[in-house]
Amino acid sequence: MAILKLENVSLSLNNKPILDSISVDFWEGYIHAIVGPNGAGKSTLSYVIMGLSNYRTISGTLYFKNKPINELSVYQRARLGISLAWQEPARFEGLTVYQYLKASKKDNGLSIEEAMDVIGLPAQEYLPRACDKTLSGGERKRIELASLLVMQPEVVLLDEPDSGIDVEALERIFDAMAILKQRGSTIITITHSMAVLQKAEHAFLMCHGNIIDKGGIDKISGYFENKCIPCDHKNIPISGETR
Amino acid sequence: MDDKRAIAQTLYKTMGLTDAALNDPDIAHLVINSNMVVASHLIEGLVVEPAETQNGVRVTMKVLAGHTIQKPVHLCFGMLPEDGLQEIIMDVTIEEHASVSILAHCTFPNAKNIIHKMEAVITIKEGASYSYLERHVHAASGFITVLPHAIVTVEKNATFKTDFELLRGKAGIIDINYETTCHEYSHLEMNAKVNGVQDDVITIRETGHLNGEGAVGVLTTRIAVRDTAQATVYNTLTAHAAYARGHVDCKEIIQDRAIAKAIPVVEVNHPKAHVTHEAAIGSVDDKQLQTLMARGLSEDEAVDLIIQGLLS
Numbered sequence: 001m002a003i004l005k006l007e008n009v010s011l012s013l014n015n016k017p018i019l020d021s022i023s024v025d026f027w028e029g030y031i032h033a034i035v036g037p038n039g040a041g042k043s044t045l046s047y048v049i050m051g052l053s054n055y056r057t058i059s060g061t062l063y064f065k066n067k068p069i070n071e072l073s074v075y076q077r078a079r080l081g082i083s084l085a086w087q088e089p090a091r092f093e094g095l096t097v098y099q100y101l102k103a104s105k106k107d108n109g110l111s112i113e114e115a116m117d118v119i120g121l122p123a124q125e126y127l128p129r130a131c132d133k134t135l136s137g138g139e140r141k142r143i144e145l146a147s148l149l150v151m152q153p154e155v156v157l158l159d160e161p162d163s164g165i166d167v168e169a170l171e172r173i174f175d176a177m178a179i180l181k182q183r184g185s186t187i188i189t190i191t192h193s194m195a196v197l198q199k200a201e202h203a204f205l206m207c208h209g210n211i212i213d214k215g216g217i218d219k220i221s222g223y224f225e226n227k228c229i230p231c232d233h234k235n236i237p238i239s240g241e242t243r
Numbered sequence: 244m245d246d247k248r249a250i251a252q253t254l255y256k257t258m259g260l261t262d263a264a265l266n267d268p269d270i271a272h273l274v275i276n277s278n279m280v281v282a283s284h285l286i287e288g289l290v291v292e293p294a295e296t297q298n299g300v301r302v303t304m305k306v307l308a309g310h311t312i313q314k315p316v317h318l319c320f321g322m323l324p325e326d327g328l329q330e331i332i333m334d335v336t337i338e339e340h341a342s343v344s345i346l347a348h349c350t351f352p353n354a355k356n357i358i359h360k361m362e363a364v365i366t367i368k369e370g371a372s373y374s375y376l377e378r379h380v381h382a383a384s385g386f387i388t389v390l391p392h393a394i395v396t397v398e399k400n401a402t403f404k405t406d407f408e409l410l411r412g413k414a415g416i417i418d419i420n421y422e423t424t425c426h427e428y429s430h431l432e433m434n435a436k437v438n439g440v441q442d443d444v445i446t447i448r449e450t451g452h453l454n455g456e457g458a459v460g461v462l463t464t465r466i467a468v469r470d471t472a473q474a475t476v477y478n479t480l481t482a483h484a485a486y487a488r489g490h491v492d493c494k495e496i497i498q499d500r501a502i503a504k505a506i507p508v509v510e511v512n513h514p515k516a517h518v519t520h521e522a523a524i525g526s527v528d529d530k531q532l533q534t535l536m537a538r539g540l541s542e543d544e545a546v547d548l549i550i551q552g553l554l555s
């Protein structure tokens with residue numbers, strides 16, 4: 001069953017079309033990957049699903065468990081069970097890691113200590129720390145995953161969870177994804193990394209505001225080997241014609 | 244006497260403190276209600292001489308040379324009545340190599356129209372250390388005018404740290420004016436955190452003069468204003484000697500129709516001195532807000548948490 005469904009979803013920003021009539025089903029319980037060149041609209045798609053401000057005025061329909069959610073605000077969607085981890089997480093000046101995780105905590109999620117354990121940052125050391133720019137980029141991103149582990153949303157949107165992450169920390173991110181899935185989340189992860197794609201069970205290829213291909217990992221991974229034919233988009237793959 | 248004790252206990256309760264703090268023999272305290280000393284307790288090395296005046300008290304406070312007062316000294320300036328004027332005149336000397344930290348509470352829980360004035364002259368002698376936290380507890384409505392004014396001298400190798408906090412209740416009119424002169428290798432830290440609501444008018448003037456070689460000064464201000472509140476921050480840091488270093492840091496979050504201004508003045512007139520400043524004024528950061536909402540907090544809850552963080 002599709003837990004999340006998009007029907008002819010289009011979005012323009014500053015009169016520029018960014019998403020062009022996207023229709024897609026995200027099956028429940030899977031890890032889905034979205035790949036595609038820079039500027040294809042991958043992050044925008046995740047913002048539209050989350051309903052961030054400036055990304056609410058779309059045409060087409062978003063369904064969560066078969067109910068339209070277009071009219072719902074960010075936090076209403078979050079309370080239904082959708083959440084997002086940004087590629088560059090926010091820096092909270094003045095809030096500790098503990099306060100941030102406590103604010104994110106929901107009944108179904110892991111405990112704060114368990115979540116810190118999964119992402120491999122010692123709770124005693126990190127919980128009292130400021131969740132601001134004194135954390136490294138990689139630490140901050142792991143804490144973003146922890147905030148999803150304590151929340152346990154039904155749909156998790158991850159925007160390039162591997163960017164700025166070293167090999168060892170990447171394993172912790174994979175652990176977090178595995179636990180989210182095991183506890184029932186459907187994961188939609190945007191990535192430029194073969195390693196992340198291989199954790200997925202299903203993938204989509206995006207180009208120029210469209211989803212141009214979908215299928216198993218083997219099929220979509222061709223994108224990483226430059227197996228797209230040349231197209232109008234100059235080095236950017238074109239619909240359905242991976243070879 | 245029992246009446247006074249009861250008043251002291253009532254004032255302590257408004258600040259979220261229990262009797263324990265009044266009964267601890269290791270914690271010195273002085274509790275003033277309007278112009279009356281309602282409780283006091285001293286410990287070795289600390290000399291406090293309060294004199295009641297018509298509209299307040301005049302307090303001479305000394306920490307004797309070489310003494311370190313272990314636990315923070317509690318000062319409480321309160322007014323239980325709804326209106327009136329309270330004028331505090333403080334003459335503070337921290338003698339050579341002495342050290343003390345003060346926790347001062349100003350509590351006006353029933354205020355309708357109160358003026359609280361403080362005139363302080365503070366001298367921190369060579370190698371001494373003085374830390375002063377002033378926490379205000381105001382009523383949710385009513386009108387309070389708070390006018391703290393201090394002239395501070397920080398002598399060689401001495402340390403002065405002051406924190407002003409008004410996080411609960413309505414600020415009213417706040418006009419803080421602190422001027423500090425720092426001698427060789429002294430340390431200065433002035434922090435202010437104020438939450439302004441409704442028609443509050445907040446003015447913060449903090450000035451540090453780094454006159455001595457190697458003197459270090461940091462002025463930090465954190466303000467949140469909403470409704471039609473206004474805040475203006477005049478932070479001035481001047482450096483006049485080699486290796487004097489300073490930093491001015493002001494952050495203000497505005498909501499609704501509130502207005503915030505920051506007017507930092509940084510003056511350096513020695514080629515080996517260095518002073519920096521940063522100021523950020525604006526509404527709540529959108530990414531922080533959206534992140535918390537994506538975790539299920541309503542917009543109001545998210546804003547409150549971010550502001551709580553700013554003022555923490």
Ligand SMILES: Nc1ncnc2c1ncn2[C@@H]1O[C@H](COP(=O)(O)OP(=O)(O)O)[C@@H](O)[C@H]1O
Pocket residue numbers: 013014016018036037038039040041042043044045
């Ligand atoms: N606010 C905006 N106004 C106009 N164009 C935008 C705005 N935000 C993003 N874009 C454009 O939308 C396109 C898709 O961006 P994005 O979703 O970030 O791509 P991706 O994540 O796939 O790299 C890009 O061409 C980008 O420049």
Ligand SMILES: [Mg+2]
Pocket residue numbers: 042043044087159
């Ligand atoms: Mg992107």
